[in-house]
Amino acid sequence: MRVVFAGTPEFAASALASLLAAGFELPLVLTQPDRPAGRGMKLQASPVKQLALQHGIKVAQPISLRLDGKYPDEAAAARQALLDARPDVMVVAAYGLILPQWVLDLPRLGCLNIHGSLLPRWRGAAPIHRAIEAGDAETGITIMQMDAGLDTGAMLMTERLPIVATDTTASLHDKLAALGARLIVEALELAACGGFHPQPQPEAGVTYAHKIEKSESQIDWRQPAARIERRLRAFDPFPGGLAQLGDEALKVWRAEVCEGRGEPGEVLAADATGLLVACGEQALRLTELQRAGGKRLPAAAFLQARPVAVGERLKSAA
Structure with a gap:
């Protein structure tokens, strides 16, 4: 079976590695163009491209695949590369192009x-983040036969995975990447022997996982503590939780829901166990914080560098 692979980040690289280990023939990989990254903003190849080149696989990086779009020459070159590859199937994982x-x-x-995600729940760009943010008890991987819609195709395989109370995005x-890497090999093995039984997605239960925006990092202390805590886990590693303490912007990375009452954002206690901050309902003990330009620190180390007094107020960052 000749497999063309399309993907870009680490999530996709896990699947590509699994296909390589299983011995599938991979004549071509599609991935996003190199992007500036790091302090020097040098062009950096995607994890998928790096892995493909290590294994001597041809790589194409079109800006667009629309033959009638803004970059027809790029799309035409990609089309020829795909025709030359003569794929039996294309596997797509977090590619980034329609x-x-x-x-x-x-x-x-x-x-x-x-x-x-477990389709049809959390179609769209950020299913892992949104599942944690919503407080879902479980998620999983769906292997889907793609169609022209947004994650609307028939389901070929699904496997569930519990979301534990400490899970971050x-x-x-990482758990879902490993699960997806295993399931796609199983799916292709089924395909090789004609064992596919596509199931249409149910019409009920459709939700959309909209792209994460940096502005969502602002912490609204008027919200219930449990909701804020879920958002902190959902937004780790990006964009984190942002708060204002005096004239200083802080990133909040980890917190625990606790009992406590006060004005939203009021510091109720500050010790080695963390900053206890009142919320709209209950309170949060902030256990990992980061100053602008600094590193993520446990609360005890943070308070040594920046003491906080009971009664001070954390606000949404300006």
Whole structure:
């Protein structure tokens, strides 16, 4: 079976590594163009590109795949590369480009997507973040036959995964990446023997996981402590939780829901266990914080560098 792979970040690289280990023939990899990154803002290849080059796989990095779009020459070159690859199937994982119909129709077995949720819940760009933010008890991986809609295709395989109380987007991402990497190999093995049984997604239970915006990092202390705590875990590692203490902006990374009453944002206690801050309902003990330009620190180390008095107020950052 000839497999073309399309993906960009670490989530996708896990799946590509699994396909390579399973021995599938990979004549071509599609990934996003190199982007500036780091302090020097030097162009950096995606994790998928780096892995593909290590294994001598041809890589294409079109800006667009729309033959009638703004970059027709790029799309035409990508089309020729796909035709030359003669794929039986395309596997897609967090690629970052919309696949036009000509791409969906090209492989004999179509295009299979590794999606990080239990569809139809959390279609869209940020399913891991939104599942944690919403307080879902579980999530999982869906292997989906792609169509022209936004994560609307028929489901081929699903596997559930509990969301534990300490999960952040970073930790849940790694679990789901490993799960997706295993399931896509199983899906392709089924495809090889004609074992697919696509199931349409149910019409009930559709939700959309909208892209995470940096502005969402602002902490609204009037909200219940439990909701703020979930958002902190959902926004770790990006964009974190942002608060204002005096004239200083702080990132809040970890917190625990506690009993406590006061004006929203009021510091009720400050000791080695953390900053106890009143919320709209209950309170939060902030246990990991970061000053502008500094490192993430446990509360005890943070308070040594920046003492905080009971009665001070944390506000939404300006």
